[in-house]
Amino acid sequence: MGNKFSSNFLRVLGIIYIALGIIAFYNAIKYTETAGILWFSYIAFFLIGIGLLTRNSYLIASQFNIIFIPYLFWNIDFFHFLFTHTTLWGITDYFFASRPTLAQLISLQHLFTIPVSLLAIYFIKLKRKDFWKFSAVQVTVFFFLVRFFSSPERNINCAFTNCIPFQIVPGSYILSWFVSYAIMITVATLLLTKVKAFSEKRKTNNR
Numbered sequence: 001m002g003n004k005f006s007s008n009f010l011r012v013l014g015i016i017y018i019a020l021g022i023i024a025f026y027n028a029i030k031y032t033e034t035a036g037i038l039w040f041s042y043i044a045f046f047l048i049g050i051g052l053l054t055r056n057s058y059l060i061a062s063q064f065n066i067i068f069i070p071y072l073f074w075n076i077d078f079f080h081f082l083f084t085h086t087t088l089w090g091i092t093d094y095f096f097a098s099r100p101t102l103a104q105l106i107s108l109q110h111l112f113t114i115p116v117s118l119l120a121i122y123f124i125k126l127k128r129k130d131f132w133k134f135s136a137v138q139v140t141v142f143f144f145l146v147r148f149f150s151s152p153e154r155n156i157n158c159a160f161t162n163c164i165p166f167q168i169v170p171g172s173y174i175l176s177w178f179v180s181y182a183i184m185i186t187v188a189t190l191l192l193t194k195v196k197a198f199s200e201k202r203k204t205n206n207r
Contacts, residue, residue: 018050040142
C-alpha cells in the first residue's frame with residue numbers, strides 16, 4: 001500500500017511540476033527576453049517534473065545538484081527580508097516589488113522544490129551515483145547559451161556578474177563561476193550519496 005501511495009503521489013507531483021514548468025517557460029517568454037527560459041530554476045523545475053513522473057532519480061538528483069546551494073541562499077535572503085523588511089544580499093528583493101501574480105507564484109517554488117526533490121529521491125532511491133556528470137554538462141552548456149543569447153542586464157544564472165557578496169576565485173569571474181558550480185555540485189552529490197536513506201538497498205545472499 002505504501003509503495004502504491006508513494007508512486008501515485010510522485011506521479012501527481014510530476015504532473016503538477018511539468019504543468020508549472022510549462023507555465024514558467026510561458027511566463028519567461030511573455031515578461032522577459034526569450035532567453036529567460038534558460039534560467040536553471042525553470043529547467044530544473046521542468047526536468048524534476050519529468051523525473052517525478054517517470055520515477056527517474058538520476059534526473060531529479062542531477063537537478064538537485066544544480067539548485068541546492070543557490071536555493072539555500074535564496075531562502076535565507078527571502079526569509080530575512082520577510083521578517084526584517086531589510087535587504088540581506090538583494091537576491092530576492094525582486095519578489096517584494098510589484099510583479100505579476102503568475103511570476104510570484106512561480107518564484108515561490110524556491111521554497112518547496114528542495115524538500116520535494118529529497119522526498120522523491122527517498123522514495124525512488126538512487127540507482128546510480130554518476131548523476132553529477134549530467135549536472136556538469138548541463139551547467140557548462142547553459143553557461144555558454146546564456147552568454148551567447150542573453151544580455152548582462154538580465155544576468156541569467158549569474159553568468160555575467162556575481163549575484164552573491166563574495167567571489168570564490170578573485171579576478172576572473174568566468175573561472176570563479178565554474179569553480180563555484182563545481183563545488184556546489186560536489187557538495188550536493190556527496191550529500192545525496194552519503195545519506196543511506198537515499199540509496200537503493202543492496203540485496204545480500206544469506207549463506
